Amino acid sequence: MAARGDTPLSAIPSIPATLATKLQASWITTAEQLLAVAATSGGTEALINQLKISREELNDLLNRARRALPSGVVKEVETRADTSQQNLGALPPKDKN
Numbered sequence: 001m002a003a004r005g006d007t008p009l010s011a012i013p014s015i016p017a018t019l020a021t022k023l024q025a026s027w028i029t030t031a032e033q034l035l036a037v038a039a040t041s042g043g044t045e046a047l048i049n050q051l052k053i054s055r056e057e058l059n060d061l062l063n064r065a066r067r068a069l070p071s072g073v074v075k076e077v078e079t080r081a082d083t084s085q086q087n088l089g090a091l092p093p094k095d096k097n
Contacts, residue, residue, distance in 0.1 A: 006031075008029065009034070011031060019061065031069055032069065039077065
């Protein structure tokens with residue numbers, strides 16, 4: 001479900017209903033989510049495999065999604081988060097010296 005202020009997939013010009021349905025089955029319901037998934041490591045490959053479309057078709061869909069959003073939003077959702085300083089839940093081994 002789209003959050004208030006997000007752009008539903010239906011706002012992407014000429015998105016085929018079959019693709020929208022496949023995306024929604026994976027909880028991708030907005031143009032912002034689609035672009036964010038594509039920006040992740042392996043995201044475009046995952047979308048190609050899930051949607052069973054060519055890279056060219058995916059690029060066309062992503063470009064249409066970009067045009068449906070303000071440029072600042074596109075930049076924000078396509079920027080990978082720096083998680084290098086995040087706690088991964090594991091402690092370093094204790095020094096035995």
